[in-house]
Amino acid sequence: MAGISIAASQDAQTPTHTAWRALRQNRWGMVAVVFLAVMVLTAALAPLIAPHDPQAQNLLERLAPPSWAGDSDHLLGTDHLGRDVFSRLVFGSRISLLVGVSAAMLAGVIGAVVGLLAGYYGGRLDWILMRLADVQLAFPSILLALAVVAFLGSGLWIVIVVLGLTGWVSYARVVRSEVVSLKTRDFVTEARAIGVGNLTIIRRHLLPNVVAPLATIATLNVASAIVAESALSFLGLGVPTHIPTWGSMLADGQLYLGTSWWIAIFPGLALMLTSLAINITGDAIRDATDPKVYRR
């Protein structure tokens, strides 16, 4: 509340407005946002867009090339079981988005809570939480995810929870350092002086002021979670194989690179473009919301 009114009085507009205006002036940022919007729509309307059942096997049409590159009526060809690559790609986007967004949200909530507590209370709690962050960083997150999946078994929700639990450190560090500088500002010390409780200060005065950096990290985190899910599925340790995912399509495709390049190339391209679009959007959000950039 306090944070928002301070920013608003300086700009005579809400930060969201300012950020949106700055974002619209960023050409590549807009291209990326449009790409992502199309992808979200594709995922939502997958059954309407996909021309075939993504699981339907047709052994007579196995390894058929894309329709524009050979004799076939499959837009992006078929895989080693005769399944339509385009349809699997469309349905695979659902898993990527679901895992990416859910894992980033879980990591964001954990990271924000840890960062707010560590930054606001400081002292021993801060030391313990930051050592935990060090421990977390010491394990490559893909390795931790592999180990957990190996020990607990794989599954869509396990993948989401593992990626959420391993992604919180960057949120916590950024939020903590913001809070450390915010808590000495007048609106916080005054709130404390008139007897506002600690949790209320954290919720009403500190949290609104860390939303912008949280949004930037969350956006970038969606990309890394999507890539991590694909990596797990590529290794055969992610989402169960009866669900089409870009990672498992890549793994299937690698075996047929010598004859049927399209099986691996299209899911890989989809993965790369999605990750690229999210990263561009994240950079654009940061440039648009960082006061050091937009007030220049």
Place this chain on the structure above:
Amino acid sequence: MSERSRAMVRSAASKVLSALVVMFLAATVTFLLVRISGDPLSMLLPPDATAEQADELAATLGLDQPLVVQYADYLSGLIRFDLGDSLFYNQPVSQVIADRLPATALLAVSALFIALVIAVPAGIAAAMRRGRARDKGIMTLILLGQSTPAFWVGIVLILIFAVRLQVLPASGHGTLSHLILPAVTLAVYSVAVIARLLRSSLLDVLSSDYMRTATAKGFGPTHAVVSHGLRNASLPVITVVGLETGTLLGGAILTEQVFTWPGLGRLTIEAISNRDLPLVQGTVLLFAAIFVVINLIVDVTYSAIDPRVRLEK
């Protein structure tokens, strides 16, 4: 001993201590992770095993002891570098790991070398033409490199160089030609991270007074950047390279899988598929230890070369 070197030793000692705390916590997390994963006996025994056989195996593995005793045994084993025996290889875990470590070390060091050779000139070139076409081009490539997963880079390289051009092997190891594709694959992400950071770090340095003085004295821009700017801009880069060790190791797991490179990453994945818990425990801990040790070295050298950091402590 001078006051200054005594302060340096003290700060190094406190860093070693905090690294040990992190290692201890990492070991505990690994222990707990393995224990909550369910009953290892049921995974090891054939389905028709008798109760006596189960008890016997539990006794051999020490699983009949209370959890606290198991934990103490585990920790005292770790101190002696005794990680137990691999269930699959019937060898000490430390031996199995030692056999595979050189392959991963070779891969990671080659990748880091390639990354530095490409990223340093790229970062300098971008910083010296800030905002111009060259800078934008390099920044686009950097963004592309950061967004592209290692296993996808590997597959594309295999398609181009092994399948189409047939100039490099797609898998195996032993010769230099086997090393090129995996090392380049693993290097891509690091190139992007290092170049991006060096660029922004150089931009900070270039706007400082002593750089303006160097240019004013008539040094050409390249000479000024290389002889004055680079030394100062490299410090934050070294720190990030340390922190990126984790990503590099994670990338190595995937790269080894794509190119069937016989290193620790493939060993970990094999161990996971074989349910070889002592081996998984060992490799996971080793990855964490490598990360902690490298960052400790980076931290200590950093404060040894940069007087500003030393004085703050």
